[in-house]
Structures are given as C-alpha cells and as structure tokens.
Amino acid sequence: MMLTLEQLAQQCDAEIPANQSSVKINAAADIMIATSNQVTVLSSRKYLKYLTDTQASACFVNRDMCIEEAPENLVFLYCKDPEISFLNAVHALHPRVEYNRSISKQSVIAENVTMGKNINIGAFSTIEQNSKIGDDTEIYASVNIGRNVSIGKNCTLYPNVVIYDNTVIGSNVTIHSGAIIAADGFGYKYRNNEHLKVPHVGNVLIADNVEIGANTCIDRGALGSTTIGAGSKIDNLVQLGHNNQVGRNVIICGQSGVSGSCTIGDGVVLAGGSAIADHVNIGQQAVIMARSGVAGDIEAGSQVFGLPAKDKKVVWRELAALSKLPQLFKKFKVLENRISKLER
Amino acid sequence: MMLTLEQLAQQCDAEIPANQSSVKINAAADIMIATSNQVTVLSSRKYLKYLTDTQASACFVNRDMCIEEAPENLVFLYCKDPEISFLNAVHALHPRVEYNRSISKQSVIAENVTMGKNINIGAFSTIEQNSKIGDDTEIYASVNIGRNVSIGKNCTLYPNVVIYDNTVIGSNVTIHSGAIIAADGFGYKYRNNEHLKVPHVGNVLIADNVEIGANTCIDRGALGSTTIGAGSKIDNLVQLGHNNQVGRNVIICGQSGVSGSCTIGDGVVLAGGSAIADHVNIGQQAVIMARSGVAGDIEAGSQVFGLPAKDKKVVWRELAALSKLPQLFKKFKVLENRISKLER
C-alpha cells in the first residue's frame, strides 16, 4: 500500500513539516535496513547509532528525543508514542489481505451446528454436533472442532487447530496452527501395578482477546475448567496442564509449562522456557524469568529466577559468589597454612 | 447422569447409612467447589479444612480418617480406597458419550487395509497400503496412518495424529491430537562441509495400554525399533528420540525429552521438563525430578535433581550451602583480619 506522509501522519497520530506532506511511503522497516520510501521508528536511544546512516525516508520519533545528526532527506514524524504510531503505520502500509469468505463444500459440519454471519470454514475442516460459531469468525483448512464447542465472534483459527468437546472460546481469539485445546489432562492413580487413568470430564474456557501460539497444548480440567483470562497471550509450544486458572493479560512465552491446578495472577509474565510446579500460586504482575523452574508460591510483583526459582537479586548474588568459589578454596588453603604457622 | 447414593455406593465399592440410600447425585466435584447433589472425596488430611463448609451431598472417605466436624447434610461413603472409588464415581456420573461408529466416506483408505469390527474412521483421515486396524478402534478426523502400520484393538487416535510407515501399536492405546509417531530420528554425519543424513529404516513399537499426549513426538529407530513398554503414560509435547527403549509403566511428564538410544527402566518417572542425554540407562523406579538434565546412568530407585542431575539430597545440601555462600565470603574476610592481627 502506498501512502503519502500526510496520510500516514494522520492515521498514526503524528506531525510532519507541511512541505513534506506529499512524500510517498510504501513500507515499514527496521531502522538498520530501511530504504528509500520506507518509514522506520526510533523508539530508544540505543538505536540512535543507526540513525545517521539510515536510508529511510521517514522516521517516527518522540519530540523529546534529542537528535544531533540525521540524514538530510529523512523526515521526522513527531508523535507521543513512536512504538504505537509505528505499529499503526505497519497496519496501514501492510494491510491484511481479506479474501472472500465461504463455507467450503469440502468441510463436514454437523447438522445442528449454529453458524453466525460472515464466517469462513476452510476445506477439510470438521465441526461436530451442537457446536456454535460466532459472526465474522474465520476457520482455516483442516481445523477440527468437537461437540458442544462454543466459539465467539471475530475469531481466527489457523489450519490444523484441534478443539476437543465442550470448549468455550470468547470473541477476538486467535489460535495458531497445531494448537490442541482441551485434550485430557495427565493424571493417573497407581494401583496393582497399573496406572489407572483419572477421567477428565471438565473443559477449557478461553476468554476474549486471547492469542494462542502454534503447537501449544491446553488441557481440559479433570472435573472443572482450565481457564485463560481475557487479553492473555500465549506463545508457541507452551504446555498448560489441567485445572490451571490463568488470569487476565498474562504473557506466557514459548516452551513454558504450567503443570496443573495453578493460579497465575493478572499481568504475570512467564518468560521463555519457564515452568511452574503444580498447585502453585503466582501473584499478580510477578515475572518468572527465562528458563526458571518455580516450585512454590510467588509473591505478587516479584521477579524470580533459577531452579528452584528465587528472588532474582538473591540468585544473582549467589551466582556471583559461586563464580568466586574456586578462588575461595585457594585462599582458604593459604589461611590454613598461616594458622598452622601461628600454632607452631 | 443421575444416580442414587445406593447405586453409587454399589458401583464404587462403598458403604452408606441405609436411610440415605435414596439421596440423588448428579455430578462429581472437587471438595472446594462441590455443591448440592454432588459427590466429592476426602483422600488426604490436608483437605480436611474444606470439609466443614462443603456443600457436597456426599463424600468418599476411608473409615480410618478421623473426622471431628462435618456438615449435617453430608453423607459419607465409606470405602477402602477413596481415590479409586471417586474415580469410578466420575466414570459412573459422567459416562463418555458413545456415538455411532462409521467409516467416513470422506476418508481415504487403501484397498488392502485390514479392518476389524466396530471401527470408526473420521472424515479426512487416510490409511495407506498394508495397514491393519483392530476391532473397536476409533480413529477421529484428519488422522494420517502410513504404510504397513498395525494398530491393535480398542485404540483411540484423536484428530491430526500422524503415524509414519511400519509402526506397530498394541491394544487399548490412546494417542492425543497432533502426536507424531515414527518420524525420522535426528542423526547426521558431518563430511566435506555437509551434514549427511543417517537413514532411518527402523520403526516404533508401542505396547498395550500406552497413552500418548498431544503434540508429542516419538522418533523411529535408525535400524532397529524405538519401543514404549506396556502401561507407560506419556504427556504432551514430549520428545522421545530414536532407538530409546522405554520400559513398562513409565511416566513421562510434559515437555520432557529423551535424546536417543537410552534405556528407561520399568516404573521410572520423568517429571515435567526433565531431559536425558543419549546412551544413558535409567534404572527401574528411578525418579528424575522436574527440569533436571541427566548426563549419565542413574541407579534403580534413586531420585535425582539438577543439571547435571545428582542424588536429590546431595543437590539440596549443595543448594543450601550456596544460599549461605555470600555470607561465607564476609565471614572469611573477618577471619583473615583476625589472623593478620595475630600475625602482627
């Protein structure tokens, strides 16, 4: 999409010098690689070094950013929140291509499925009995939706998503390919040399505005529900076990795992590859740092690291001490000798 | 499903007071949230605190459990093994809905596939040449079964399972959505600036009563077989590499990984996110604790933790010492000063 700087400034809440309003922009790009007729963004002083040589035609920047040197041809788009203005510029310059929606004749939809308006169902998708699809929801090819599933409005399910029976999904939810929602949780009782399966008759509830990454698994509750709160975002290859209660606006990064029956407070961040043992409560806004393994409750607002995870400052102090430990052993020997000498 | 307490007691091997036999129960629920006409379970003293206020109408309990105070309306179902009685109650009250089985006209099944009785094949599933499906096996939609695959009786394959060629699966095996059985193992030889692929002409053997979680991957053997012993249970997003020999009744929790050519003894537990290096033997009944990384053989019955994993008591002692290490450095300084003083 080609836009003039004037159009871009308008759409992205920015100001430009009037004499530059007709400059043409056709793409958004990172500051290191942007070229002519592209717009970029300078959101942090650490990228200032790239400004001098950028080939971009325009750059979103906050007026408070102190800029000493910039290419002559570069036009600044002054704005309050350069990151968000740039994000809107990406939307405006690279609009999502909309295709005609239809119900593929090669899909299999049970007779009593309730279908809203303006829905897309891709080829080779199946929807079982008593399920319900809201208006404007787009289901790609090869998606399998079980029985008694409810999906809200304006959702997107990419190819190969599987939704087991009785799942309830809100509106504006995006689920990426290969995600498996509401498979049985992992629970057994060992008796007489055999693992007896704990039946899983619960379900999964996903609130509005949730995004779920590719190949992520969210298990159904054993008796009740596994729930994901509104606005939470879950990355790829994440494992969420049975009966977890995930709050609102939670961020769960790739390859993280939450065992089961945990409570994850609103606004919590699970950084990449972190993991939570079962029956653990994570307080609101807590940050579980990358690759950490949490074994017990975590206080709201705290930042923890390590295995088992502890307050990050405590862990860093321990790791700093550990790095000097081999040396300490040598110093200890010296001390012993000095004492032996004194004792003689 | 609605059952009287009498029926429930009978089906779940429990005893009730005769005058309560007509109380109606329609669901099973956890003790914290159970309401009227629901049955719950008290399997451990740590949940006793929830008993006083429970709204449940009935509760499985062992006669030996000492209970001081309970709601007046609560009926106890006395039994030897409350966990198992409750598990059976869940089955009885929430029976799996059985649907008519059929071979979907939208599936593609090679001509020489051998099919047992009472099989279900879902829409858009494919079964290639020379494969064999046992009686009562249920294959959901969009399952892909390769050539020369043998699947036993009474198995369940959920949507989007992929079984590569030559896999052999026993009876009563459940495989959840997105699991990939018998893809090539990861093996290369580096020569002349190129990674040459080691051909994988082996297969995967899965014994009876195995359950495999969503999006789990089990690679084929390079020349021989990767095997999973009877009764073993594997959670979601687990990676089992080529040539592993997994014993009977092994538990492998979510996101664990076993590199290749390992032997995992009967009854071993790999807790969540644990990992085993290649060519390692894990002795029977050993427990690999959560997030541990095992680099060498582990003795039967041992419990190991950490990276690299060691006896858990040793590791805990080390971690306790580490937590006091920053303090030790300070004390060490004090000692040095005291010695310097003595030396003067």
Place this chain on the structure above:
Amino acid sequence: MMLTLEQLAQQCDAEIPANQSSVKINAAADIMIATSNQVTVLSSRKYLKYLTDTQASACFVNRDMCIEEAPENLVFLYCKDPEISFLNAVHALHPRVEYNRSISKQSVIAENVTMGKNINIGAFSTIEQNSKIGDDTEIYASVNIGRNVSIGKNCTLYPNVVIYDNTVIGSNVTIHSGAIIAADGFGYKYRNNEHLKVPHVGNVLIADNVEIGANTCIDRGALGSTTIGAGSKIDNLVQLGHNNQVGRNVIICGQSGVSGSCTIGDGVVLAGGSAIADHVNIGQQAVIMARSGVAGDIEAGSQVFGLPAKDKKVVWRELAALSKLPQLFKKFKVLENRISKLER
C-alpha cells in the same frame, strides 16, 4: 534388498577378500544385535568388545583399526570411512520405497498455483493462490500451504505440515509432520491495560538442504524475514522466534528455543533443550551444550554450558567447587575455633 558382499563393497567404497565376494547380505544392523546375513560397522574402539561375539556376516572397518580377535565367519569390509560406508550400505540394503506420484483428487489447489513435474500432492492437502511447487517435490496428505508460497525442487513435506503465506523454501528441503512454518511471532506492546499485537508482515526463508523436525515452529519476521541457512538441520519441537538469522550447517537439537532477532553463526550446534535469549549473536562453530540458557553474545568456537551459560570449563570448575562447598563450611568452623584458641 539382497546384495552380495561384492556388490556391497563396490557400492560402499570398501574392499573384501576375493573369496568372500558371494556372501549374501540382506540387512544392516547395529553390532550388538546383528545376526547372520547382516552387515554391521565398527567405527570406534569402544565397540570392540561387541566384536568377539557378533553374529554379523560382515563388518565395515578401517584398516588402521587394530583387531585382535574376531569371529571366524565374519568378513571385514575395509574402507577409509566406515561410518559413511555403512550409511551407504543402509541406503543400498533398505532403499526408500518409491510410490506412484499423483495429484490427489481430494486435494484443493488454487487455480493459479504453478506446479512442476513429477509432483505428489496427498489427499486433503490445500495449496492457496499464487503458490509454486518445484519439480519432484512430494507433499503428503493434509498439508496446508498458504498464499504466495514458493517451494523448490525435490522437497518432502510430511502429513500435517502447515506453511503460512509468503514463505520461501529452497530445494531438497524435508519438513516433518506437524511443523508450523511462518506463524506470527510473539510481540506485543502494553498500553492502557491491553497487550497490542505487533503486526507480523514479514516471512520465513528456508535455504536448500534444510531438514525440519516434527512439530517444530518457525515464526515469520515482524517486518523482514526469519532465515534458515543452507544445510542446517533442525530437530523436533524446536521453537525459532521472529527475525532470527540462522546460518549454514547449523544443528539445532530437540526442544531448543531461540527467542528472536538472534544471529546464529554457521556450524553452530544448539544441543538438546538449549535456549537463546533475544538479540543475541552466537559466533560460528560455537557449541551451546544441552539444556543451557544463553543470555548474551557467545564467541565463535566456544563451548558454553549452564544457566546463564558460560565457558564450559569455568562452569565445571564452579560445579566441582560447589560439590565441595558443604564440606568447606565444616572446615571453616574448625578454622574459626583454631583462631579463637590462638586469640585466647
């Protein structure tokens, strides 16, 4: 496939005693389990102990290997590189079965898709508008290929692979089942109590001779491309985030994760379950050891371990010291007492 030793020697660049040329070989097997009419390999002295009792009829070995005792009936195939000769023997004895290729009538291919010669498209696969499939490429069942996707020659896409729009794939690329290529990266800006999605309008570029494992996820770039260099091999359940630049001949083992915007140099090895934080550079030929978590740049050729990962020798020294730390506390007490005595 049955071959005489003479044929095998010829095809695998090995020499045999002339009088043994007619011995028949019908399979390749590991030295521990090989039986009559099978060929095995002795590539390292550590397997010498298995040679004495092997039932194999033939064994690839380097002439420099000093062998003192071997079964009378065992014929040696002398060669320069036993591993590669054996690898070729596996190919020769267990050739991949070739099936007739066809475009399934149960696939859905958009009208303007460009199709090369000798292509296979399995049942229930979909190919969207403007995509292009090169000669000799084999697409299995239930593969979903988006819009404007380009796939080179002689590629193999196993069942249930999903390729999002605009992906570019070279030639001789193998992608295993359940792999998801070019789903959106994980990026949000938090404003007004809401995580705003960073639009992902970039793509994924995969060069020639790449292999990608089952259920692995490679996210598209936000604005530019996520790239995988020629000859790189990626195992199962790997997560590669947006904007990563992976070099040539890189090895990424199972369950590893690379956050985003990282540069992974040529020949780097990410061992099993390792992880890289975002915006990190990994120098050429560096080895990230199993389960390590890398938080900062890594020099070319270095080998790092731990969380956060450091030079492996440094870490081993620290771990060795840590294992003696509980003891040090005791010794420290003794020293304190000796000093107190001196002070009295």
